[in-house]
Amino acid sequence: MKTDIEIAQEAELLPISEIAEKAGLLPSEIEPYGYDKAKINLDKSVQRKHEGKLILVTSINPTPAGEGKSTVTVGLADALQAAGKKTMIALREPSLGPVMGLKGGATGGGYSQVIPMADINLHFTGDFHALTAAHNMLSAALDNSIYQGNPLHIDQRRVIWKRVLDINDRALRHTTIGLGGPTSGVPREDGFDITVASEMMAILTLSTDLMDLKGRIEKIVVAYDFDKKPVTVKDLGVAGALTVLLKDAIKPNLVQTLAHTPAIIHGGPFANIAQGTNSVQATRAALTLADYAVTEAGFGADLGGEKFMDIKVPKLGKAPDVVVVVATVRALKHHGGQALADLNQEDLQALSDGVENLQQNIKAMKRYGAPVVVAVNRFTADTDAELAMVKEAAAAVGAEAVTADVWAHGGDGAKDLAALVVEKAEEESKFSPLYAAADSAVEKMNKIVQNIYGGDGVELSDKAQKQLKNFEALGWDKLPIVMAKTQYSLSDDAKKLGAPKDFTVHVREFVPKLGAGFLVALTGNVLTMPGLPKHPAAMDIDIDEKGRIKGLF
Template sequence: MKKDIEIAQEAEVLPIAEIAQKAGLTPSEIEPYGYDKAKINLDPTIQRNHEGKLILVTSINPTPAGEGKSTVTVGLADALQAAGKKTMIALREPSLGPVMGLKGGATGGGYAQVVPMADINLHFTGDFHALTAAHNMLSAALDNSIYQGNPLKIDQRRVIWKRVLDINDRALRHTTIGLGGPTSGVPREDGFDITVASEMMAILTLSTDLMDLKRRIEKIVLAYDFDKKPITVKELGVAGALTVLLKDAIKPNLVQTLAHTPAIVHGGPFANIAQGTNSIQATRAALTLADYAVTEAGFGADLGGEKFMDIKVPKLGKTPDVVVVVATVRALKHHGGQALADLNQEDLTALEAGVGNLGQNIKAMKRYGKPVVVAINRFTSDTDAELALVQQAAKAAGAQAVTADVWAQGGAGAKDLATLVVEKAGEVHDFSPLYKEDDSALEKMTKIVQNVYGGSAVELSDKAKKQLSSFAEHGWDKLPIVMAKTQYSLSDDAKKLGAPKDFTVHVREFVPKLGAGFLVALTGNVLTMPGLPKHPAALDIDIDEKGQITGLF
C-alpha cells in the first residue's frame, strides 16, 4: 500500500495557470509561486455577482491520530467536480508543529489530497513565517519601549503578549527574558505560544482586506500600565510596519487536488485554542468563483464547527447550506471504550457505547437550523455490521449517513455523499444563531456548553471572575467567545469519552483578543504551546541526494 507522500509525488500536477483559468481567475489575478502554487488577488473591477453554495465539513471528536476530515473534504469536492458541479475547496494551512510532531499534515490523504503536498505541509508560500515575524516584531517593539524609558508606563508584570514559534517546544512555555545586564533589556517573565495560537493568525483569517487587517492589528491589547489601563498596538505605533510584513500573507493561496479541483489553502488557526477556520478571504473567493465551496472547520463539531457558526459566519455574511459531520467506526469504538491498539477489531458493544458522541455532534450542528448529513469515512477494517450500526445511530439523531471511501478511491468514493449534499443544499432552511450579541460572556459560554457539548454549566475560577469584571469596565464583556478546550472530549477533560452528561466546564482564565474581536476562554489543561511526543514524526522524515522527501506521512 502506497503512502500519502508517494501518491502525491507520482501525481500529475497541472500548471497553476491552468488551475486558475479553470477557477475563473484572470492572469492578472494570480501571482505564481513557481509551477504549482499562486497567490490570489481578486480584481475588484471585475464584476462577479455570484455566490455559491457553502458546504461545511466538520467531525465527531477524533482519536489522537485524527480521522480524515480533510481527506473527506477533498474527496467530496472531487466528487462534486466529477458530477459536473463547478467546485472549489477552502482549507487551512498546516502548522509545522503537528507536521513534525504527531498528528500529521492537513492536505488530506491517499487519493483525496491537495498538492503539492510536501510544500503545503512545510514552508508553502511563507505565510506562517511572515506571521511569526510580525508577531515577534511586535514583541520586540513592546520590550524596546519598556527599555527606552517606558513612555507608555507599561507594567512589565502585566504584559499578556507572548512570543510565538511554529514548532512544538514545551521548554519555551514559560521563560525569563532581559537577562544579561543593563544593555540586554528589562528582565521579566515571558513565554511562547505556537504561531497558530497567535492573535495575528486570528486577525489574518478574519480580515476582509489589507486596511481591515491594519485596523484590527491596532486594537491588539498587549499589556496594562501601572493604572491597569490596557495598552494597544495603536499606542505603540507599529501597526503600519506589521501590516507591511503581512501584505503578501493576507492573499489566499491557490493550489489543486489530485483530480485538479481548484483549492484555496489559507490561514491556520487551531480549533482547540483558536477559531479553527480558514480565512474570510479564502472562503469568499471560493464562494465567488464556484457553485459549490467546500470548506472545513478544525477538529470536531464542538470546536471548529461551533466557532465557524458563531465566530466566522457573522463576519462572512454567509451561512452553510449543508453541514457534513465526518465519523469513523474507529473513533466511535474508541469513544465506547475500545483500546486504541484494538480499533481494527470488530466490537459492536464498544461501538454501541460510543455512537452517542456522533449523536451529540449531530444535535449540536442541527441546533443552527441547517441540514446535517454524516459521512462515514471508511477504513478497511470496518465491517458491514459496524457500518450499519453507525448509519442507524445517525438516523436516530436525525441525519442521513452515507459511506465514503475517498482515501482509496478519491472522488469516486464519495459519489453518494456528493449526491446527498447537492440534494440537501437545494433545501431552504433558516439559520438560528446560538447566542445573542448582547448576551454576557457567561451566558454565551453556558449556551455553548449546554447546546453544543451536552454539559450543564460553566464554572469560573477566581481569576476568570476578576477578569470578566475588569472586561466589563472596558466594554469587552459581551464579545463573542472562543472556547479553548481539548479536542478529544465534548467536555474539558480529555479522558471523558463518548457523550458525557451533566458535566461542568471549568474556565481558568480569559485572554482578550480585541483585534480578532473575541475573548478566549482557557479551559481544563489545554495548552497554547504543545510539546513533542516521545517519538515525533520528525524522526521518520528524511531527504535523499535528489531532493526526494520520505517519511512525510
C-alpha cells in the same frame, strides 16, 4: 501500499495558470509562486456577484484511531467536480508544529489530497513565517518601549503578549527575558505560544481586506499600564510596519487536488486554542468563483464547527447550506471504550456506546438550522453490522449517513456523499445563531456548553471572575467567545470520551483579543504551546541526494 507522499510525488500537476483559468480567475488576478502555486490578488479579483452553496465539513471528537476529515473534504470536492458541479475547496494551511510532531499534515491523504503536498505542509508561500515575524516584531517593539524609558508606563508584570514560534517546543512555554545586563533589555517573565495561536493569525483569517487587517492590528491589547489601563498596538505606533510584513500573507493561496479541483488554502488557527477556520477571504473567494464551496473547520463539531458558526459566519455573511459530520467506525468504537489495539475486531457494544458522541455532534450542528449529513469514512475492517449501526444512530437524531472510501478511491469513493450533499443543499434552511450579541460572557459560554457539548454549564475561577468584572468596565464583556478546550472530549477532560453527562467546564482565565474581536476562555489544562511526543514525526522524515522527501506521511 503506497504512502501519502509517494502518491503525491507521482501525481501529474497542472500549471497553476490552468487551475486559475478553471477556477475563473484572470491572469491578472493571480501572482504565481513557481509552477504549481499562486497567490490570489484580492485587490483586483473576485468582484463577481455570484454566490455558490457552502458545504462545511466537520467531525466527531478526534481520536488516535483517525477520522480523516481533510481527506473526506477533498474527496467530496473531487466527487462534486466529477459530477459536473463547478467546485472549489477552501482549507487551512498546515502548521509545522503538528507536521513535525504528532498529528501530521493537513492536505488529506491517499488519493484524496491537495498538492503539492510537501510544499503545503512545509514552508508553502511563507505565510506562517510572515505571521511569526510580524508577531515577534510587535514583541520587540513592546520590550523596546519598556527599555527606552517606558513612556507608556507599561507594567512589565502585566504584559499579556507572548512571543510565538511555529514549532512545538514545551521548553519555551514559560521564559525569562532581558537578562545579560543593562544593555540587554528589562528583565521580565515571558513565554511562547505556537504561531497558530497568535492573535495575528486570528486577525489574518477574519480580515476582509488590507485596511481591515491594519485596523484590527491597531486594536490588539499587548499589556496594561500601572493604572491597569490597556496598552494597544496603536499606542506603540507600529501597526503600519506590522501590516507591511503581512501584505502578501493576507492574499489566499491557490493550489489543486490530485483530480485538479481548484483549492484555496489560507490561514491556519487551531480550533482547540483559536477559531479553527481558514480565512474569510478564502471562503468568500471560493463561494464567489464556484457553485459549491467545500470548506472545513478544525477538530470536531464542538470546537471548529461551533466557532465556524458563531465566529466566522457573522464575518462571512453566509451560513453553510449543508454540514457534513465525518466519523469512522474505529473512532466511535474507541469512544465507546474499545482499546486501540482491538479496533479491527467487531464490537457492537462499544460502538453502541460510542455513537453517542456522533449523535451529540450532529445535534450540535443541527442547532444552527442547516441540514446535517454524516460521512462514514470507511476502513477495510468495518463490518456491515457496524456500518448499519452507525447509520441507524445518525437517523435517530435526524441525519442521513452514507459511507465514503476516499483514501483509496478519491472522488470515486464519495459519489454517494456528493449526491446527498447536492440534494440537501437545495433544502430550505435558516441560520439560527447560538447566542445573541447582547448576552453576557457567562451566558454565551453556558449556551455553548449546554447546546454544543451537552454539559451543565461553566464554572469560573476567581481569576476569571475578576477578569470579567474588569472587562465589563472596559466594555469588552459582550464580545463573542472562543472556547479553548481539549479536542478529545466534549468536556474539558480529555479522558472523558463518548458523550459525557452532568459535567461542568472549568474556565481558568480569559485572554482578550480585541483585534480579532473575541475573548478566549482557557479551560481545563489546554496549552497554547504544544510539546513534541516521545517519537516525533520529525524522526521519520528524510531527504535523498535527489531532493526527494520521504517519511512525510
